[in-house]
Amino acid sequence: MDEPKVGVFLSEGGNQSSKVLDYDALASFAKNVAKVVLVERAKEFWRGDGLKAIVNAVKTKKLNRVVVAERLPKLSEVNIVKAVEKAGLNPFLVEVIDLEDHCARPHRNKPAEATAKAKAMLLAAIERAKLLEPLEKLEFPALKSILVIGGGIAGMQTAEDLAELGFEVQLVEKEPFLGGLASRAGRFFPTDDCAICIQAPSTDVKSITHTSRKCVYRSGFTEIQNLNVLTNSKITAVEGVPGNYRVTIEKKPRYVDEQKCIRCNLCAEVCPVEVPDDYNVKLKKRKAIYINIPEVYPPVYVIDEKACKFHECEKCVKVCPTKAVELDQKTEKKTLNVGAIVVATGFEEYDPSVIKEYHYGEYPDVVTNLQLARMIDCFGPTGGSIIRPSTREPAKRIVFVQCVGSRDRRWNPWCSSICCMISLKNAMLVKSADPETDVTICYIDIRTTGREHEYYYERARDMGIKFVKGRPTEIAHDPEDNTLIVDVEDAVSRKFLELEADLVVLATSMVPTQGTKELASMLGIELEQDGFFKEYNAKLRPTETKRKGIFLCGGATFPKDAPTSSLHAHSAALKAAKFLSTGKIVKDQKTAVIDDEYCGDCEFCPVTCPYGAISLVQKGEDHFVAQVSELQCEGCGICVGTCPLNAIELRHYRPSQMLAQMKALMSVNGTSKPLILAICCSECGHTAVDSSGMAMLEYPANVRVMKVPCTGILQIHQILEAFKAGAQGVMVVGCKTDGCHYEVGSPKAKKKVELAKMLLKEYGIEPERLEMFNLVYIEGDKFAEVAQTMTEKLEKMSPLQLSSS
Amino acid sequence: MTRYALFLGCTIPARQPHYEVSARKSLAKLGIDLVDLEGMTCCAPPPLQSIDLETSLSMAAYNISLAEEADLDIVTLCTGCFESLAIANNLLRENAKLKERVNKILSNAGKEFRGNKEVRHYLQVLMKDVGIDHLKKNVTRKLGNLKVATFYGCHSLRPSALLKFDDPERPKLFDNLVEALGAKSIWYRNKLKCCGGLLRGYADDIALAIARDKIAMATKAGADCLSTLCPFCFLTLDLGQFLMKSTYHEEYNLPILHYTELLSLSLGIDPKELALDFHKIRVDKVLSKIS
Amino acid sequence: MAHGKTAKSSGKTFLEEVRHMLGGETLASCYQCGTCASSCPVARVSERFNPREVIRQSLLGEKEEILFGDALWLCCSCYNCQERCPQKVEIADVFYALRNLAIREGKMPNIYSEFSAGLMSEGKIVPMSKFLEKKRADYGLPPLKPANMDTLRKILSATGFDKLKKKEEPQ
Structure with a gap:
């Protein structure tokens, strides 16, 4: 590296800077700092002539370090850095500081003190700049192929979007058929259209255009180029880096040749084994060789390994007219090389049998909403009629119980958000099929927050569905007449009701699908406390994770209705596409x-x-x-x-760079007050200082701000060094402990500060000289306040005298 | 021989010698050695908890500390005592702050709660130290035709997180021990609901209405007798039937027996030794069915 | 509840007061689902008591109504509600906390005064019958061991229990 040649550019713009700061003094101060070869002044440096001046100076004076004092660095810095780069200098050798909001405004009533502080700030920037190193722009190759995990409503739509954008897409589904949970819902709210389209393959691609139908999946889903569907498969290992993952897949045998099966059902007819049908939540039995419903993808029968007697029986093998049954198929291992991964593993119904007072699994006529939905579905186990499983007779009195296992701190504390609407939908479907049916919904709160949802609730009341405000304490069963009794208080009428029912429907909580934990650990991504996948940031990056190249969508992050899952799916597709669009990942x-x-x-x-x-x-x-x-x-x-x-x-925040900065900030006081070093994180901490300046709040000029990427970077010895450099007090200013932009930095810093305080005490230094503050951007007022109180506190102490040893 | 410190409580000696007699005799026969410790006070049950929880916890901790000093686990006959002592024992073990607070109070009396001993209901002792098999072997008089409505009472089961007695929604312990004697434990509606006993003295009418539901349901289910684990439940349901007669003009005559009485009978102890005349509802019906 | 009565401004203070009592910690979690009410054997047979409503009143800060009312004393401590509360409100314990508060304010139902007197004289809340004590030997029962009153008094004095008394009702 060449000898540093620093150019300093002082912008005098800003309504306070020019009035408060003595720019002549600042310029001559800067000129006298070693290695400074040029000081220029202008109204502004971040655009137009100012920017040209910097470029020109870099070129003509062969500057290799640029220090700019400019307003609003968060906006201006980008322009300056770009221009410097164009001029041929490494863009990482630029330091931009803000003399307006960090100095002139807050100290406008003490111009001399402000100018002294500005000198210290300039010196710190120059000293830091001298030690900066040129950094490279890195490029990493990225495969333009994507793995989508989960073939439900979200995964299928993401996969479709990405395939149509030209990426190679692998859609992996653990079940033998596509469709997921939503496809079993019978109907969707609030559109009331059927759920079956999710699992159905294309029938006639040519005649169906995407815009003419509601269900895009049917519009040729299986005919999309670049899209490969792997059912009956699960992820067993993930290796590699963003842009280049190597994923191992285990594809369980179907035992039926996908090319030969003609869905004639002869195999199922002869199959002697009957087991509870999981697809229909055990409401009926199915054979060991089966297909969920006739219209499903792939349109091929499958053998249930756990139930089939294989070579002991072979009846299906013998009867199959196309010789499609292959009992000796083996599990296949596949390796997929992909650039990005989208997780769309969804959610599932919670098993309510743990809530013993409701006797699910014990009284056959206590069912879940999904079971009821299967009954409502004409492809379902009852062909569309609503029956009591115990007798197969029609259910004429139906009671819904809301929040079963949801909003319940004993099981799942969260509101599963869609169950109110599911129950309203199912209740109305039951009621419209047979208006004589007596339907009651026991609820704590009815939540209808989506578009059209409240109309649903209105319609339900209009249809004569009864609502009882109360959560039942238990469901009893009277063996004499095989009646269920729902024990509930209606809080509105203050009456204790014993609702008699033929069928009780539990609106169970929605929980992450089985295997979520294992998948998260394979992918190295985090789960929230509720067990769902954790997004990078719920507000602005809802489909990204902290791992580059791994995206989330649909119910994998929380229970969602179909419209929201769709939105989420398209968002994830866009993020994944953006990530891989150029075939390379560029980064500093x-x-x-x-x-x-x-x-x-x-x-x-x-x-x-x-x-x-x-x-x-x-x-x-x-x-x-x-x-x-x-x-x-x-x-x-x-x-x-x-x-x-x-x-x-x-590389960009070496301890040597930080130390030089610290010393410079403490080198000039100019006030009669004890110097304070405020170490602020570049996210909320530093921006809180900005906002206090913007809001024209005042605090004393003895407070000097040093920016670090995150307070998590701090080491205890650095805090001690600050005191050694002349600070009488140190403020560490980071994000809220639960809102750290780097997740764990601010809570770690908080602990470290506590530790450092203990250490200070050991050294005989008042621990109150060190404090951590956790602020958000808009808390400029708080920053000004704590800067003031910290100063007052220190003024009461006798000055700290550290030996220079 | 398994030794336990017996926590007898107030009600049993003051009102129900038949309970104490049957318990001492049957447990001795099964090899449980009961030690009566000096100085034990009231356990501090719900009525005292209602007056002051801190005092109640401290008293429970004091009583437990006596057993700790004697290096013995505690067994209780009264479910109320079980609840007060077991809650204190487990709560103070789990909550260090509270333990410190209580020990500060106990230090005034030169005592300390450590939390190194167990508090057990005698049903737990029967299950753990005697065991169903051994119990069955000792049964000389099978209660074959007897249909028993077991009543756990509230304070054996709840609060389950602190009592850790049995599954609060599907308890089995009592029923298994009844069936070990050869009797049949029957199901009746609201089996796990309260007897109302704790409202006696403040709202006798309400207490009685609740007890009546209990007796009516057990009777409806065809019980020969209802078996209790607690002197309060016993009193409410036994004496209660007299009051039901005068208040509701309903006569149930459902014998109420403590489990230890059923146990004593099946272990072959002579009914004459059991002070059965303390029952308000005659138990002859039961005796005639089993002898 | 009487028509037109509104929450007292002292609401928050009362909630805080209860929450700082032993047993009262979980009060604020209640979302009024009514599981407690439908679990309650007392509410089933009497209109004088509904646990959901007492909790509601506490949350709204209706201190006087609760502490000097009748409902507070009608919980039978069966813990059915507490066992099933989906918000883990320790309802029976909250009732203890409220009763403790009421007693500190001088409201002590007679039966509780009797319990308290029994405890302070004999260390037992159910007084021993002299007749039965004599008969014990006849039943083959060992002599009763008395409570250690000296120790007990020290505990009762350390917690201030011995000072808790019913205040005379104002005329």
């Missing part, structure tokens, strides 16, 4: 580097990294060292703060 080198010499393979950093970017690799016989994936590293520095051996540094 703001990453962590590990010093192999010092790394003690303690596993702290691989475990802590929120992005899974660090792994241990073997170096020597029994020596492992941590290795950072530059592709996955987000440059937060939490690993730096975690490493007990100081073996990790961020």
